[in-house]
Amino acid sequence: MLIDGLQCGHFTRDVFTELRQANVAAVTVTCGFWEGTVESLDSLARWRDLVAANSDLVAIATTAADIEAAAAAGRTAIVLGFQNANLFEGRIRFVELFAELGVRVIQLTYNNQNELAGSCYEETDSGLARFGREVIREMNRAGMLVDLSHVGNRSTLDAIDCSDKPVAVTHANPDSLFTHKRNKTDDVLKALAGKGGVLGCATYRNITGDHYSSSLQSWCEMVARTVDLMGIDHVAIGTDRSHNFTKPDYDWMRMGRWTRGVDYGAASAASPGKAPPPSWFTQVHHLGLLPDGLRGVGFKPNEVEKITSGNWLRLYGEVFADGRPAQAATPGFVQSDPVLALS
Template structure:
């Protein structure tokens, strides 16, 4: 069993069949980046149609038990998530409403500062806003996992402190292992470990680097070094793999509607387009290499199980439930 903490792109039936062939039983899917409430509802509607049309190979998961059941049935559980809080449009009550529609993971900010918190790409991380604290409290209450993957380090630390439940960095790596604005400081990783949070280690070359994008053993070496920082209970998988993306998709993901110019996101002018996939991860089916790769760098079976699925299931159990307070 394997859970991928985040993937994105245009999923189709082939995506689900190949994910299953890769040993994946659960995956957080990206339902939006810059979209507002109405567009986000459209996206959720399209996801429901997709799952309904492919119910023999996929299902929507609202609880950890749904993921486990999907694994037993030979299906892939899609966990609905958004990479930005734009879907709330400044309305606190929409948090609960989207949670009731099945949304389980929401990132506080994407690549730009918003009315909740500071982004990793801003020159100055503004920290968590008052509205951000309100949204975190409401996400805790409604049963949504707080994601800080593209959030600035200062804002992330404040989110960890403000949240009554553990939070996640669903798709990033340690900045001390590969320096990049999208990656997280050791202070953040240690704070995740101390509070029961989880980081999903990414396989996106732009934030993983060429060395850790080599053979599977080298990527698993990165995971082992991340465990040294955050602890074995706080490290998992979040590949950030994209499905069926084309140039317009990358433009939307990076530039949305906020600029007339060119923005490269995690890429650069030297490497502007689609980043080459890791050497070990040329196709979705290659995910089957991860368990043996983890054992090859010294993890026991129990430890490998925590990284491949156990840590996500534990975190989802603590966060995917509505509470009264």
């Protein structure tokens, strides 16, 4: 079976059907990029409706055991995630609330620096902020996975050091294999592995490059070189596949509400639109080609199992809560909201 650490876009029954054809046991979906609290709640509500309408194919999972149960029942587990921390709107207690709503993966920041950390696209990465440290501790307590995919390298190292639990880069590649601001330097990836974390190797052409996108063998060779760097227990799949996106969707991802200008995200002025998918991954169900592709570049059966599902399952088992966040570190007196106190 397969686990994909990150996909995004507009999921439909057709997409779910193709995931089942590929024997995808779980996928972390992107519920938001720039949205605040209320918009994020709307997104979660839509996801609940979508899953309920397709309950023969998918189910929401909040634990590693849920994923295994869904796979045993012939369904794909949906892991709810966000690619930014805007949903918290600066409120530390919202971490637990969103955890109780089933959210299990949060990226500290998207393409811009925020009040938690620096982004990979900032000229200067300021590192993890005080609020970022508080959020990581709260995510550890609530059973949420810290995602560092779009986070700057300095902030990523800070977050790896700060977290009591393993963290992840759910969708990126080694910068030493394809140079891009979105990819991670070797020192970052070694630190990630050193604390038990996982990298989900991406298929997104803009951060994978034409060579590693040219064939299934080439992409699997990239995975093999990544394993040489990080070790077999720390490399997995995080395709960053998008579904049914059009220009307004890409504009929202790249520009949100924060600019009047044009921003290309991981693309460029020379190639501003949708990046062509890898030649071997033109349809969602082509994910099912990966086990044979990995075997073809020399991975043994137990190693294929780790890359395709085992490493994510191990990490999820260590990080995800069972819906009952641990007792807060400082129980007792809770300061009232000053706005409410004055009303």
